[in-house]
Amino acid sequence: MxxxxxxxxxxxxxxxxxxxxxxxxxxxxxxxxxxxxxxxxxxxxxxxxxxxxxxxxxxxxxxxxxxxxxxxxxxxxxxxxxxxxxxxxxxxxxxxxxxxxxxxxxxxxxxxxxxxxxxxxxSERKNERIMASYLLHNADKRWVVVQLIAWKEHFCKNNYTFIQDVILSLRMNNFVRFFRLISQQDDSLLRLTTTRYFATMRLLALKACAVAYRCRDIPLPDAFLEEHLHMKHSALLCCLRALGCEVTDGKAYTFGVTLSNDVDLCASEWIFADFIP
Incomplete structure (x- = not known):
């Protein structure tokens, strides 16, 4: 029914x-x-x-x-x-x-x-996948590490380490480590639960690189960003344009550019990842 x-x-x-x-x-x-x-x-x-x-x-x-x-x-x-x-x-x-x-x-x-x-x-029965998904869903909350430790006995070593590392990479804004961890995760539920953080992590990464490469005639390292943010070249350029970067001949430059604070992080370019079918 x-x-x-x-x-x-x-x-x-x-x-x-x-x-x-x-x-x-x-x-x-x-x-x-x-x-x-x-x-x-x-x-x-x-x-x-x-x-x-x-x-x-x-x-x-x-x-x-x-x-x-x-x-x-x-x-x-x-x-x-x-x-x-x-x-x-x-x-x-x-x-x-x-x-x-x-x-x-x-x-x-x-x-x-x-x-x-x-x-x-x-409940005596514990579902490790759902417990892991719950913690990853709340990975940006202050209490999540305490809860992870409290549930440690219910996780295998690999899952416990994975959740802990994802939380730490989020806290430290370590986008390279964050996307490497997610892309290497075999469980589709755990990968999908973390997609809510993709846009924010990519925004932080692009802003950091934009400041670091703010020199005349020096383009942003697009190959590096595509690899470590798991983005297609077209999506990367679209996101950089949204930030206000100057894009010429497929290369993005930030010299003399004021980065925009009004970015639509719900756009598909910010969310899509090549490791999720």
Whole structure:
């Protein structure tokens, strides 16, 4: 039973018990919705698929809350949804999906993680991938290192080191190390969770290089930037133009240029990475 999300409103009757779906049906619904995503994978179908699936997953969470499901059942549902939201965020931003609302999507992903976090400490079963995704999603928060240490026993050595290194590279604005770590990560969920930081890290990198190479007739090291920021040449030049750099014959110069502070970091050029299919 796939049910449309229905917002609560004043004067509207509460959901009838007959309309609520039991846990087994909710799990089947989520599995069906995820199959829809994989089966209708074309760029043309994506806007309709995203709108349909995100709305129906929201309805699943609504039933989950109204029924007051226990921790184990709630965690299973939420851990099934979170990868969809991580992938959809990157895909929608990259394709400028017309049915995508950035604020609403961020709210829904945050809701999934927050509800999951409320329950996870009460569950004996731990999902290492989702725990890692949660920490990477919050890698820019001050408390995340403390939480990583608290959960250390639940991570294999490689994942623990990876999360720690990503957090440190973000804190230190070390763009070379950051993109090297992400590009070498095999888990698609962990790669996708970190895409929210790509634009900011690239902006910091380009500004730093623009200042360092502010000399007459000295172009920016485009090959270096393309390699370490994992950007195509055309995308790199587009971002440099947005910053206000002078581009001549495929080379960017910053001598005598005042860098712009009004840059659209949501543009696909800032977000795309060659190591994410």
């Amino acid at each position: 796939v049910k449309q999300y229905s917002r609560s409103a004043a004067g509207k009757e509460k959901l009838s018990p007959t309309e609520l779906r039991p846990f087994a049906v909710l799990m089947d619904t989520v599995a069906y919705l995820l199959r829809v995503v994989s089966e209708y994978d074309s760029r043309e179908a994506w806007p309709d698929v995203y709108e349909f699936v995100s709305d129906r997953l929201r309805a699943v969470r609504q039933d989950m809350v109204v029924e007051n499901l226990d921790a184990e059942k709630s965690i299973l549902l939420l851990e099934s949804m979170i990868p969809f939201y991580a992938e959809a965020e990157y895909r929608c931003e990259l394709t400028r999906c017309p049915t995508y609302d950035r604020k609403l999507h961020a709210t829904q992903l945050e809701e999934c993680f927050c509800r999951w976090r409320q329950f996870v400490d009460f």
